[in-house]
Amino acid sequence: MLHNRHDLSISCSTCKVSNLCLAHQLGEDELKALDNIIVNAAIFEKNEHIYYLNDKADYLFAVHSGCCKEYATDVEGKEYVNNFYLPGDLMGIEAFTSRVYPFSAVALEPTQLCVIPINQLLSIVSDSSNLPIRLLTIFSNKIKNDTSIRLTTNAKQRVADFLLNMSLRLSERGHSPEEFPLPMPQLDVSNKIGVAFETVSRILHIFQKQDIISINGKRICIKDIEKLREISTST
Amino acid sequence: MLHNRHDLSISCSTCKVSNLCLAHQLGEDELKALDNIIVNAAIFEKNEHIYYLNDKADYLFAVHSGCCKEYATDVEGKEYVNNFYLPGDLMGIEAFTSRVYPFSAVALEPTQLCVIPINQLLSIVSDSSNLPIRLLTIFSNKIKNDTSIRLTTNAKQRVADFLLNMSLRLSERGHSPEEFPLPMPQLDVSNKIGVAFETVSRILHIFQKQDIISINGKRICIKDIEKLREISTST
DNA sequence: CGGGTACTTGAATAATATCAACAGCTGTGG
DNA sequence: CCACAGCTGTTGATATTATTCAAGTACCCG
Numbered sequence: 001m002l003h004n005r006h007d008l009s010i011s012c013s014t015c016k017v018s019n020l021c022l023a024h025q026l027g028e029d030e031l032k033a034l035d036n037i038i039v040n041a042a043i044f045e046k047n048e049h050i051y052y053l054n055d056k057a058d059y060l061f062a063v064h065s066g067c068c069k070e071y072a073t074d075v076e077g078k079e080y081v082n083n084f085y086l087p088g089d090l091m092g093i094e095a096f097t098s099r100v101y102p103f104s105a106v107a108l109e110p111t112q113l114c115v116i117p118i119n120q121l122l123s124i125v126s127d128s129s130n131l132p133i134r135l136l137t138i139f140s141n142k143i144k145n146d147t148s149i150r151l152t153t154n155a156k157q158r159v160a161d162f163l164l165n166m167s168l169r170l171s172e173r174g175h176s177p178e179e180f181p182l183p184m185p186q187l188d189v190s191n192k193i194g195v196a197f198e199t200v201s202r203i204l205h206i207f208q209k210q211d212i213i214s215i216n217g218k219r220i221c222i223k224d225i226e227k228l229r230e231i232s233t234s235t
Numbered sequence: 236m237l238h239n240r241h242d243l244s245i246s247c248s249t250c251k252v253s254n255l256c257l258a259h260q261l262g263e264d265e266l267k268a269l270d271n272i273i274v275n276a277a278i279f280e281k282n283e284h285i286y287y288l289n290d291k292a293d294y295l296f297a298v299h300s301g302c303c304k305e306y307a308t309d310v311e312g313k314e315y316v317n318n319f320y321l322p323g324d325l326m327g328i329e330a331f332t333s334r335v336y337p338f339s340a341v342a343l344e345p346t347q348l349c350v351i352p353i354n355q356l357l358s359i360v361s362d363s364s365n366l367p368i369r370l371l372t373i374f375s376n377k378i379k380n381d382t383s384i385r386l387t388t389n390a391k392q393r394v395a396d397f398l399l400n401m402s403l404r405l406s407e408r409g410h411s412p413e414e415f416p417l418p419m420p421q422l423d424v425s426n427k428i429g430v431a432f433e434t435v436s437r438i439l440h441i442f443q444k445q446d447i448i449s450i451n452g453k454r455i456c457i458k459d460i461e462k463l464r465e466i467s468t469s470t
Numbered sequence: 471c472g473g474g475t476a477c478t479t480g481a482a483t484a485a486t487a488t489c490a491a492c493a494g495c496t497g498t499g500g
Numbered sequence: 501c502c503a504c505a506g507c508t509g510t511t512g513a514t515a516t517t518a519t520t521c522a523a524g525t526a527c528c529c530g
Contacts, residue, residue: 075468080385096375125367132360132367139374140331146381150315151393151429155486158386185508194386196487201509233310390518420476431519436477452527 005041008112010064012038020088020172021062022116022134030128037120038062044107050091052104057095059115063087066111067183070103071191081192083146084108084184087173090138108184158193159203160232163213167222179221240276243347245299247273255323255407256297257351257369265363272355273297279342285326287339292330294350298322301346302418305338306426316427318381319343319419322408325373343419393428394438395467398448402457414456 005011012023012035023031041064044050050061053072061068068085082103085091095101096118125132153161171177182189186204190197207213212228214221222228240246247258247270258266276299279285285296288307296303303320317338320326330336331353360367388396406412417424421439425432442448447463449456457463 078387080387093375094379097372097379102379122368125371126364129361132371133357135371136360136367136374137332139371139378140328143374143377143381144329144332144337146378151386152313152315152426153429187508191387194388197508198488198510199486202511205510422476432476433478433520434518437479437518440478 001043002040002115003043005035005038005114008041008043008064010041010112010114011035015064017064017088017173022090022131022138024134026128026130026134030124030131033124033128034131037124038114038116040115042113042115044068044111044113046107046109048107050105050107050113051101053101055101057092057099057101057118059092059117060096060121061091061105062114062116063089063091064112064114066113067108068105068111068113069108069184069188070105072103079191080194081188084188084192086169086183093139093142108188155193155195155199156203156206157232157234158195159189159200159207160228162189162193163220163222164225164228164232166220167225177222178225179219181218182220183218236278237275237350238278240270240273240349243276243278245276245347245349246270250299252299252323252408257325257366257373259369261363261365261369265359265366268359268363269366272359273349273351275350277348277350279303279346279348281342281344283342285340285342285348286336288336290336292327292334292336292353294327294352295331295356296326296340297349297351298324298326299347299349301348302343303340303346303348304343304419304423305340307338314426315429316423319423319427321404321418328374328377343423390428390430390434391438391441392467392469393430394424394435394442395463397424397428398455398457399460399463399467401455402460412457413460414454416453417455418453 012018012021012026012031015021015023018024023034026034042050042061044066050068051057063085065087068091070082070085070091071079072082073079085105091105091113092101094103099118125135150157166182167177167180170180175181186200187197190200193200195203204213204215207228208215210227212222212224212231214223247253247256247261247266250256250258253259258269261269277285277296279301285303286292298320300322303326305317305320305326306314307317308314320340326340326348327336329338334353360370385392401417402412402415405415410416421435422432425435428435439448439450442463443450445462447457447459447466449458
């Protein structure tokens with residue numbers, strides 16, 4: 001459902017996660033131009049789709065609040081998760097060239113998204129000195145973070161990696177790095193890290209038994225972050 | 236070893252792989268500006284390093300000829316390959332923000348690289364209308380291609396995926412999609428796809444027995460590309 | 471021709487997936 | 501407010517896959 005951003009009191013100049021998003025380090029004029037082309041925000045309920053695989057891609061989406069999952073399903077209906085998106089993250093970057101979403105995206109909780117028309121974004125990119133750099137920085141960071149997944153890792157490493165990654169990203173967004181709510185169910189975690197969900201459950205219990213973490217419903221408490229780091233880097 | 240690009244008869248306007256590289260679809264002035272900041276080319280012998288993990292990153296490198304491997308080694312000395320770079324590919328993108336290479340890079344065969352100073356590239360980005368778009372396109376393509384690795388895939392799928400990927404990329408560079416030389420040893424392939432090298436060897440032999448491919452030294456011949464596609468998408 | 475690197479092949483072992491049964495929680499409608 | 505359905509997570513037994521270890525062969529390069 002589309003809203004005027006102003007209705008929801010959203011604007012890049014006052015947004016709490018603008019430092020993680022497109023608006024970071026833009027000049028006043030650039031900020032204004034950006035605010036100008038992002039006229040709309042969209043509200044999605046839990047389990048509502050933002051776009052589907054192969055949809056025509058005219059928009060990028062900036063997460064303002066909530067959490068989304070980008071995923072695809074193989075021929076047998078098995079799902080794999082490409083990424084989770086938290087406030088300040090930009091969704092749809094992969095479609096920048098082809099203008100077709102290579103994944104489906106769905107809200108994991110009630111979510112507000114800022115709707116960015118790609119063509120209009122491109123038109124202000126040429127007139128801006130900082131925006132192209134900012135976009136390149138965001139893209140470069142995504143490349144660095146997404147491609148550093150090591151295919152050789154075993155299940156414990158992957159779970160440890162995932163927890164550390166969530167801890168880092170959530171702490172950038174105001175949570176404690178030691179204690180935070182996991183915005184997604186374990187099934188989605190397993191489909192992200194490429195491990196059977198039973199294995200994820202088992203490993204989380206092992207970590208609890210070893211007093212590395214504790215779990216309370218959706219809340220994760222990391223009690224020994226050094227140990228987690230060791231696990232994630234060891235063989 | 237650094238050379239003036241002209242010495243090696245390299246310039247973006249005459250380069251055979253410019254359509255895969257930065258120069259693609261640039262205007263005449265932009266091409267000139269680009270050629271102007273890329274004054275040098277570097278020649279590397281087989282096994283010579285281009286940069287090492289954590290080196291200060293002042294340059295991107297465009298592969299003009301040859302093939303490079305970007306890799307890291309874990310605490311136990313186990314290597315994993317982040318990517319292979321073919322002519323027209325841009326190396327070092329991951330360092331764009333941090334200005335530190337997050338991997339080491341080495342030539343797999345005699346290789347010519349165009350040396351692109353990042354700061355100078357940024358300075359002409361602001362003055363150019365097409366270059367920022369071109370850079371974003373390259374970055375976006377890299378995100379799309381690199382992150383579509385599914386962690387859930389089994390060894391056969393990964394080998395099939397790898398062969399199809401090499402077939403596609405080499406065919407964009409003038410080779411036949413059905414028959415081409417693999418520029419890297421199987422050990423590097425195994426470290427790229429995260430599978431033991433013995434397993435890669437076994438699977439290549441299985442594919443040969445099933446008449447899907449044939450191998451002659453470093454030359455791969457794909458005899459049944461449809462079957463390969465089936466394997467890469469099935470469970 | 472010799473030495474090393476790349477590759478092959480088999481057997482034992484380890485890791486993880488799969489199958490299965492069940493427990494706990496949540497939201498919904500009677 | 502309770503009962504039930506459905507979803508999420510747990511736990512054990514078994515099957516499958518891939519790794520590891522080991523020994524050997526082929527090939528390329530000097």
